[in-house]
Amino acid sequence: MSVTDTLVSFRKVQKSYDGETLIVRDLNLDIRKGEFLTLLGPSGSGKTTSLMMLAGFETPTSGEIWLGEKRLDRVPPHKRDIGMVFQNYALFPHMTVAENVAFPLKVRGVGRSEIADQVKKALGMVQLDKFGGRYPGQMSGGQQQRVALARALVFQPQLVLMDEPLGALDKQLREHMQMEIKHIHARLGVTVVYVTHDQSEALTMSDRVAVFHQGEIQQIDTPRGLYEQPSNTFVANFIGENNRLSGSLQSRSGDTCTVRLPHGETVQALAINIGTEGSPVSLSIRPERIRLNGASEACANRLTGRVAEFIYLGDHVRIRLEVAGDNHFVVKQPIAELDAQLKVNDVIPLGWDIEHARALDPLQTH
Known part of the structure; x- marks a missing residue:
């Protein structure tokens, strides 16, 4: 400029x-x-x-x-x-x-x-x-x-x-x-x-x-x-809705890294703002980037989640799940893509691509 x-x-x-x-x-x-x-x-x-x-x-x-x-x-x-x-x-x-x-x-x-x-x-x-x-x-x-x-x-x-x-x-x-x-x-x-x-x-x-x-x-x-x-x-949480998973940095390779979650699952993410191996990391994943059931099969990161709640918002639905020990994990789905069979307490596979997960500084609690 x-x-x-x-x-x-x-x-x-x-x-x-x-x-x-x-x-x-x-x-x-x-x-x-x-x-x-x-x-x-x-x-x-x-x-x-x-x-x-x-x-x-x-x-x-x-x-x-x-x-x-x-x-x-x-x-x-x-x-x-x-x-x-x-x-x-x-x-x-x-x-x-x-x-x-x-x-x-x-x-x-x-x-x-x-x-x-x-x-x-x-x-x-x-x-x-x-x-x-x-x-x-x-x-x-x-x-x-x-x-x-x-x-x-x-x-x-x-x-x-x-x-x-x-x-x-x-x-x-x-x-x-x-x-x-x-x-x-x-x-x-x-x-x-x-x-x-x-x-x-x-x-x-x-x-x-x-x-x-x-x-x-x-x-x-x-x-x-x-x-x-x-x-x-801070920016990830303040702007729009954001899923946050806490973990520790297992390894880094170029622009990506592997993060270990508290229950032992590992997730790959973009390495944006992280410390050294073993240090705490906060993962940021937007709710609309997460795929459920069959749609998750092609994703690099795959976990399972238990459906806790559905919140209908007209054009889309927010599904709250328990994922990797976090019970406030939210997925946003357009109504047209919602599986009508899905119900509370179902345990389902879910996933997201590496480029939609950002490894950031750990959340400050003050």
Whole structure:
């Protein structure tokens, strides 16, 4: 990636509130022009603090933040040319929708007729053309969030920051707004940095996702890359559903390794993030990659499992099994492939291919 493609750069940024605990530790991150980047992680992982430092509402304890050629961490928030969308909308209740959207243009000294033009365009973009005269209190949560979005985009900032903007909406509206924001982003080509703790939201919307844990980025990749190729156990467990089998490393040969499970079974896997022979390993296998009964015969890894439970989810079924001493081993099957004869307590063969098992660091229990 050439330097000219980078819009924002965090360089060795740290943040501590008490001088002892680092909320963000040694953050190095390049955000590309025009990309939709999501900062994803559990609460307390440092993602929101990183966003607030970029917005100017927090100051780094050490390190630098750059926007293009300009050092940003010394510039006050209102001079950063950044649009912001928060979860609580932060609209002015005493102003109409049009006045709310016009506000960033007004403070920038834009002329009245140009303001009217830009406001009209911005409201059109979020499909609220007819709502300019209403007050925020007369609108639903989803409509208010659209107004907040229009306000963040109206002055054509090069960067828009969104902090859990859909957190207060119900599931259906939330999913609708995810696509809406994604389409607006594609149309405008503006750079978006988005914070969420909802992994499916991150996978749906983003070009790239940075997974935060304990103040550090664990992995930054495309949604598909994170899901299919997690680089450690935290990412494998945090993104999507994941089967985890604990074992010890028996041997390694090039890119693959053999792992011994607690009851003596051995499994072959991709060697991704492992120690020396004999050291503990956590195996990661996605539920949809596992084959049952006859379909498992061609698989390199084969074990048996006892069916414990069926959970029907409309288009697919989750089958919970006891496998290798683990009673939370889940297999996902499309309804069309489900064997209707299968019942609880059946003991069946199951298997998966080497490339669908990743040998990773052992699970930290803290």
